[in-house]
Every structure is written in C-alpha cells, then in structure tokens.
Amino acid sequence: MTTPEHLDVVIVGAGLSGVGAAYRLRTECPGKSVAILEARDVMGGTWDLFRYPGIRSDSDMFTLGYPFRPWREAQSIADGTSILRYVRNTAEEFGIDRLIRYRTKVVAADFSTETARWTLTVSRRDEAGVVTESTLTCDFFYSCTGYYNYEQGHDPVFPGIESFRGEVVRPQFWPEDLDYAGKRVVVIGSGATAVTLVPSMAETAAHVTMLQRSPTWIGVVPGRDKLADKVRELLPANAAHRLIRTKNILFGVAFYQFCRRWPKVARKVLTGLSAKALNDENAVREHFTPTYDPWDQRLCAIPDADLFKAVNAGRASVVTDHIDTFTPDGVRLESGRVLEADVVVTATGLQLLVLGGIRPSVDGRRVELSDQFIWRGAMITGLPNFAVCVGYTNASWTLRADLTSRLVCRVVNHMDRHGYASVVATPDRELTRRPLLDLASGYIQRAIDTFPRQGDRGPWRVRQNYVLDAVSTLRGNLSRHLVGTSRAAVRRSAPAGQVGQVG
Numbered sequence: 001m002t003t004p005e006h007l008d009v010v011i012v013g014a015g016l017s018g019v020g021a022a023y024r025l026r027t028e029c030p031g032k033s034v035a036i037l038e039a040r041d042v043m044g045g046t047w048d049l050f051r052y053p054g055i056r057s058d059s060d061m062f063t064l065g066y067p068f069r070p071w072r073e074a075q076s077i078a079d080g081t082s083i084l085r086y087v088r089n090t091a092e093e094f095g096i097d098r099l100i101r102y103r104t105k106v107v108a109a110d111f112s113t114e115t116a117r118w119t120l121t122v123s124r125r126d127e128a129g130v131v132t133e134s135t136l137t138c139d140f141f142y143s144c145t146g147y148y149n150y151e152q153g154h155d156p157v158f159p160g161i162e163s164f165r166g167e168v169v170r171p172q173f174w175p176e177d178l179d180y181a182g183k184r185v186v187v188i189g190s191g192a193t194a195v196t197l198v199p200s201m202a203e204t205a206a207h208v209t210m211l212q213r214s215p216t217w218i219g220v221v222p223g224r225d226k227l228a229d230k231v232r233e234l235l236p237a238n239a240a241h242r243l244i245r246t247k248n249i250l251f252g253v254a255f256y257q258f259c260r261r262w263p264k265v266a267r268k269v270l271t272g273l274s275a276k277a278l279n280d281e282n283a284v285r286e287h288f289t290p291t292y293d294p295w296d297q298r299l300c301a302i303p304d305a306d307l308f309k310a311v312n313a314g315r316a317s318v319v320t321d322h323i324d325t326f327t328p329d330g331v332r333l334e335s336g337r338v339l340e341a342d343v344v345v346t347a348t349g350l351q352l353l354v355l356g357g358i359r360p361s362v363d364g365r366r367v368e369l370s371d372q373f374i375w376r377g378a379m380i381t382g383l384p385n386f387a388v389c390v391g392y393t394n395a396s397w398t399l400r401a402d403l404t405s406r407l408v409c410r411v412v413n414h415m416d417r418h419g420y421a422s423v424v425a426t427p428d429r430e431l432t433r434r435p436l437l438d439l440a441s442g443y444i445q446r447a448i449d450t451f452p453r454q455g456d457r458g459p460w461r462v463r464q465n466y467v468l469d470a471v472s473t474l475r476g477n478l479s480r481h482l483v484g485t486s487r488a489a490v491r492r493s494a495p496a497g498q499v500g501q502v503g
Contacts, residue, residue, distance in 0.1 A: 007033045009412065010120060010138040012356060014038035014100045015045020016087055016398060017389045018144035020066055021405040022096045027068075028409035036096070037122060039105035039356075040150075043091060047084040049150055052171040054200025055080035058192050058301045059396035060221075062228065062244045063252070066090060067402060070241035076225040077303040107133070109141060110361045111384055116421035116490040118385065139421075142408055144389045144401070145356030147451075154349040154446065160325035166342045171197065172350070180205050180343050186331055188323075189347030190216040192300050197347060199306040202315040209339055210318045211331065215290045216300050220273050223303035249399065249466055256295060256394045256464065263293035270294060277305040279312065287318040298393060352447035355388060374436060374452045375425035375481055376459045376473055378404045379411070381452075384424040384485075387411070388452075393437055394464045403466075403473045410478060420484035428481065431455035436462060 009025055011018050014036045025034050042048055047055075056079045057064050064083075065071040069090050073082055091097040101124075108121035118141045125131045153172040161168065169178060171193050181204040187194050190212035202208040225244070232240045259266040267289070275284045290297075302308070310316035321333040330340040360367050360383055372381045377400065379387050387408050391397030415423055433453045454462040459481060463469055 004119070004134075005136045006117075007035050007136065007138045009034045009140045009142060009408075010118070010136070011036045011142045011144055012106055012358070013045060013144035013146065013389075014040075014043040014091075014102075015144065015146065016047065016064075016083075017146065017391070017401040017405075018045070019043065019087055019091045019096050020398065020402055021142060021144050021389065021408070022099055023066070023068060023090070023094050024402070024405040024409050025412075026094065026096070028406065029412050032412065034099055036100045037104045037106055037120075038100055038102050041102055043097070043100055043102075044084045044087055045146060046148065047080050047087060050080065050172065050174070051176070052174040052193070052197060054196045056196060056303070057083060060225065060248050061086075062225070062241065063248050063396035064398050065241075066398065067242070067245060069093070070237040072237065074229075075223055075303075076228060077221060077223045077301065106356075106358050108361075109358050110364060111141075111386070111422075113363055113384070113422075113485075114491055116385070116485060116487075140385045140387075140408070140412055141360075142387050142389070142405075143355050143358065145358075147352050147354060147390065149351040149353035149357075152351055154351045155346065156348055158323060158326055158346075160327065162326075163328050164326045164330070164341075164344065165328045166330075166344060169343060169345045171345060171347050178343070182206050183342035184330075184340055185209070185343045185345065186211055186339050186341040187345045187347055188212075188331075189345075189349070190214070190300075191347065191349060192298070193349075194347040195300050195302055195307050197345060198316050199302075199310040201345075202310040202313075205315075205343075208310070208316045209341075210316065211323070211333075211339065212287070212318065212320050213322055215286075215288050215320060216297070217270055217290055217294050218274055218288050218307070219270065219299050219301045220277050220305045220308070221301045221303055223306075249395075252395045253465055253467055259294040259299075266294045270299075274308070277308040283311075283318070287320050295394060352450075354447075354451050360386065369452050370450055372452045373425075373427060373431055373433075373455050373460055374462065376404075376407055376476070377454075377462045377469070378407050379425040379482075381425050381427070384422040390436070390462070392464055392466070395466060399466045400469070403469055407473050410474070411482065414478045414482070415484065418484055419487050421487040421490045422485045423482040425481055426483045427455065427460060431457070431460055434461075438462075438464075 009032055011021050018036050060076045061071040061078045103125040105123050106120050107123050110119050117137045119135055119137050121135050123131050123133050153170055183205055185201055185205045185208045187197050188211050194210055198208050198210045228244045231244055271284055271289055274288045275281045321335050324332045324334045330338055332338045367382045374380055389401050389404050391400045435448050436451045436454050
C-alpha cells in the first residue's frame with residue numbers, strides 16, 4: 001500500500017476565485033505546497049462554461065478583476081471572452097497554471113481528528129475518457145467552486161412544451177451550431193441572462209421577445225468608464241487601477257445603502273433612468289417597475305442601455321404575462337395572446353449547489369452543512385481546516401473572494417505561529433440562525449436551506465459591505481473564535497512527497 005500524496009493546501013476550482021486564491025497563497029504563504037483541482041478540461045469556471053450570445057460581467061471589471069493585476073482593456077463592463085482571457089493570462093503570468101490538475105474531481109472529503117488532515121477521494125479522467133480513483137491528503141481544504149450547479153440549471157415544467165416544433169435552448173448549455181438569424185425568438189426570463197441575451201440576439205434575429213412573469217429592477221450603466229479612461233492616461237497602471245477600484249467600491253457600497261435605506265427614492269431614481277432611456281413611461285411602469293424594493297433581489301445592469309435601444313429600434317419587445325401552454329408554433333399566454341417563435345430560450349435561472357456537490361465528513365461522519373454557521377463568510381463550524389469562497393450578492397464576486405483568500409492565508413500563518421495542526425470556527429455564545437444569502441431571488445430561495453447559516457452578530461454575520469469586511473477580515477482577532485489543536489496532540493506519518501510548490 002502506497003502512502004497518498006500530501007499537500008499543504010488544496011483548492012477546488014480553477015475559475016476566477018481559485019486562480020486568485022492560488023496567487024494569495026503564493027505570495028502570503030510562501031513555501032506551502034498547493035494544488036488546484038479542476039473537474040473540467042480547462043480553467044475559467046463560469047467564464048468558460050457559459051457560451052451564450054452576449055455573455056458579460058454584470059459588475060465593472062475594476063472590482064470584478066483582481067486587485068493585484070490591473071484591468072487594461074477599454075470596456076468597464078466586459079464580455080465573457082475578455083474576462084476568460086484575463087483569468088488565463090493572470091494564471092500564466094504568476095505561474096498558477098502549473099498548479100492546476102485538470103479533469104480531477106473531488107468525490108469525497110473526510111477530515112481525521114487523529115491526524116488533523118483531510119483525505120480527499122478524487123476521480124481523474126484522462127484524455128481518452130478513462131476514469132480512475134485515488135486519494136490524497138492535505139492540511140487545509142479550500143473550496144472555490146462558486147455556488148452554481150455546472151451540470152444542471154433550473155428547468156421549470158412548461159405545459160405543452162413537447163408539442164413545440166421549434167428549438168428549445170437552455171443558456172447554460174448553448175449549442176455552438178445554433179442559427180437564429182432571421183428567426184423569431186422568445187426568451188423566457190427577466191434576470192441577468194435574459195437581459196444579456198435579448199439585445200445580443202436581436203442584432204441578427206427577426207425579432208426577440210423577452211417574456212417575463214414579473215419585472216426586475218434594471219440599472220443603466222456605461223459600458224465604458226470615461227473617468228477611468230482619464231485616470232489611466234494620467235497615472236501608472238497599478239496606481240490607476242487602485243484608484244478606480246476604490247472609487248467604484250465606494251460608489252457601490254453607497255448606492256446599495258441608499259437603496260436599502262430610502263427604497264421609495266431609489267425606485268424613483270431607477271424608474272426615471274429607465275424612462276429616460278426607453279422614452280416610454282407606460283412601458284417602464286408595466287415592464288420595468290417591480291413590486292419588490294431595489295436589492296431585495298439582485299439588480300440587473302445593462303451597459304449603454306443596450307436592452308432599451310433594441311426595444312426602441314423595434315428589434316426586441318418585452319411582454320409581462322404568464323404562460324398558459326406551448327403550442328406547435330410558439331407560446332400561448334394566460335391573456336390569450338400567442339407569441340410565435342422559431343426558437344425559445346429558457347433563461348429561467350440557475351440551480352445552486354453547495355460546495356460543488358462535495359459532502360464533507362469528519363471522522364467518517366457526514367457534516368450537515370445546513371446545521372452549521374459560517375464565520376467571517378468563509379470558515380464553517382464543525383469543519384476544521386476548511387474554508388469556502390462565497391462572493392457578494394450586491395457587488396463584484398471577486399471583492400469578497402479576494403478577502404476570503406487573504407483570510408485563509410492569515411489562518412494558515414496563524415496555525416504555523418501557534419503550532420496548531422488544526423483550527424475550527426466555534427461561537428462563544430448561542431447564535432440566531434439566519435439564511436446565508438439574504439436575497440428573495442427564486443434561484444436562492446429554492447436551495448438556501450442546503451447552505452450553512454449566518455448568525456446575528458459580529459463575524460458570524462455575512463455583511464454585504466466590502467469596506468467593513470476589509471477591516472475586520474484583514475485585522476480582526478483570529479484567536480477569539482478559532483479553537484486550535486496543537487501539533488503535539490495529533491498523530492502524523494511523514495508525507496510521501498509535496499508537489500505544486502508555490503514558494
């Protein structure tokens with residue numbers, strides 16, 4: 001029997017978060033051995049998986065991008081191809097691409113309190129498709145898989161869909177050979193995917209109709225940041241990036257607080273901007289004025305008002321109604337209206353999947369994540385030497401992801417300084433259970449009960465505020481809520497070998 005390979009830190013996921021995590025470990029924990037396990041054939045995560053027309057960021061790239069590598073391209077709201085290129089170039093520039101093990105999926109993860117190590121069961125698929133299973137061990141396990149199910153989206157049941165003679169397409173699995181030029185398209189949905197698809201497809205389709213059950217708040221934003229362009233002309237790249245990033249972070253935090261504290265005023269501001277761009281107050285009242293307040297659900301950004309421009313040009317339209325049934329030629333609505341279609345796109349939302357489907361256990365006993373609390377938005381009670389990357393819901397994902405990775409580095413260094421073999425987040429008082437993600441969006445509500453909980457105070461609350469989080473995450477006291485076990489109290493055999501060295 002051979003001894004399993006051992007690593008100091010294992011990261012799961014080679015997307016935007018995983019690449020950033022590896023960079024932080026490389027620079028802040030020099031000498032630690034690290035590997036990134038990626039189930040797919042390539043890096044990029046979300047930005048490689050989703051290939052539908054017009055895919056883009058819904059946050060500006062100065063905050064969605066890494067703080068340590070300036071965003072140099074012109075567009076502030078970037079297309080998916082540009083973002084994927086940015087992630088890959090970052091990985092290559094800092095040698096992170098050499099740490100990635102592709103076609104490697106974690107199928108089981110168990111922490112031993114006796115040895116204070118994780119044993120990961122991984123399945124590896126070679127280029128011929130042959131799958132083999134093996135194990136490796138690590139001291140610290142960091143999940144950067146995001147919280148979307150890559151293999152399945154949300155597919156509601158539509159009456160009569162089997163009778164439809166056209167093509168039904170799911171954005172998450174966009175067919176490369178789909179030809180919709182000159183065809184009638186119906187996009188079902190009103191979220192970020194739908195508002196991205198409609199103007200993009202409308203460029204070549206005969207007509208695109210966005211069919212929504214209810215409106216979503218829309219924010220018109222510039223696709224290119226003119227102030228950022230000016231700053232980049234005057235300052236070196238790194239300094240300009242920091243300044244623009246700070247400006248956008250502060251604006252984002254302020255706008256979110258404005259919406260939450262003065263929702264009536266925020267409603268007027270958003271509907272006013274939409275009416276100005278659409279030039280039709282009645283249409284805004286009917287199709288772009290939700291019943292809920294801004295940021296009860298995530299706000300959809302449309303760069304340069306592209307959705308409204310497509311509507312104004314007659315290439316697209318918006319219908320707010322409920323589906324009665326599909327027909328051979330399209331969709332019949334409850335109002336009796338029929339939307340004729342050659343192609344129907346079901347942009348009905350994503351499905352959440354906690355930890356990418358990994359079900360962690362301790363000493364062979366599965367830990368029910370929904371019974372646990374999350375500390376500083378990263379470490380979970382009951383799971384020693386483990387962290388999960390969960391981004392913001394009201395700002396760029398990477399803002400929170402980078403803070404979490406820097407926190408992981410602090411924890412790893414904290415363990416070394418104090419001679420700990422393991423640490424686990426432990427409340428000092430009873431906590432009130434609250435949902436981890438405090439949004440009313442359907443895709444969150446459908447799965448939130450499977451996620452860990454946040455508490456009602458201090459580091460057990462998941463605040464949607466980068467400014468406060470940056471202070472507490474990077475400077476907060478680690479000893480108060482991290483209970484450590486000394487190296488002298490555990491049994492360890494000598495590691496078989498360390499690869500993926502980052503120091």
